[in-house]
Amino acid sequence: NAGVTQTPKFQVLKTGQSMTLQCAQDMNHEYMSWYRQDPGMGLRLIHYSVGAGITDQGEVPNGYNVSRSTTEDFPLRLLSAAPSQTSVYFCASSFGQDPQQFFGPGTRLTVL
Amino acid sequence: GESVGLHLPTLSVQEGDNSIINCAYSNSASDYFIWYKQESGKGPQFIIDIRSNMDKRQGQRVTVLLNKTVKHLSLQIAATQPGDSAVYFCAEILYGGSQGNLIFGKGTKLSVKP
Numbered sequence: 001n002a003g004v005t006q007t008p009k010f011q012v013l014k015t016g017q018s019m020t021l022q023c024a025q026d027m028n029h030e031y032m033s034w035y036r037q038d039p040g041m042g043l044r045l046i047h048y049s050v051g052a053g054i055t056d057q058g059e060v061p062n063g064y065n066v067s068r069s070t071t072e073d074f075p076l077r078l079l080s081a082a083p084s085q086t087s088v089y090f091c092a093s094s095f096g097q098d099p100q101q102f103f104g105p106g107t108r109l110t111v112l
Numbered sequence: 113g114e115s116v117g118l119h120l121p122t123l124s125v126q127e128g129d130n131s132i133i134n135c136a137y138s139n140s141a142s143d144y145f146i147w148y149k150q151e152s153g154k155g156p157q158f159i160i161d162i163r164s165n166m167d168k169r170q171g172q173r174v175t176v177l178l179n180k181t182v183k184h185l186s187l188q189i190a191a192t193q194p195g196d197s198a199v200y201f202c203a204e205i206l207y208g209g210s211q212g213n214l215i216f217g218k219g220t221k222l223s224v225k226p
Contacts, residue, residue, distance in 0.1 A: 040120050
């Protein structure tokens with residue numbers, strides 16, 4: 001199993017540009033989520049999904065959209081990038097409500 | 113978890129010593145408490161969890177203690193090794209309305225001196 005994969009690893013955007021961060025898992029996990037991590041801080045939940053076709057907002061959803069058309073994929077879209085969205089983004093997945101979540105390697109995003 | 117801040121607490125230990133990393137959590141109704149390890153440039157990695165109705169759980173070289181009276185969680189690492197150097201996060205989960213979302217503390221950086 002590849003586990004949780006994320007692409008790209010690094011990305012630089014200009015203010016106002018849009019892009020999609022990809023996340024995929026091959027463990028047949030129902031639950032998937034996106035977090036952002038800022039320097040010296042813990043992870044904050046952006047959006048999550050409890051299954052295909054079901055998504056909901058987390059703690060910091062503004063400026064981000066998600067969709068879950070398949071069990072495997074959970075892309076995160078930045079609609080109009082802002083410097084405040086400079087961060088490291090992590091995708092995670094788990095079996096249902098299992099407290100053990102599996103994290104991807106992260107995408108480091110810089111918005112100029 | 114702990115309130116968010118700009119500076120990570122740090123803990124420096126000698127190789128072979130035991131390490132104790134502490135965390136204060138906020139929600140007494142949380143169902144599970146979890147410890148994650150994050151090495152530089154990588155995603156968090158699950159270490160161990162403890163259900164809210166327990167006060168101690170042991171794993172391989174790690175022990176988690178839960179004190180609900182003072183809302184305190186600790187991770188003990190026995191015979192700390194250089195490979196244990198990382199940032200350690202505590203997290204809590206409240207099931208039900210929040211659908212089992214993790215709430216992370218700000219982390220503690222553990223440095224192991226050879």
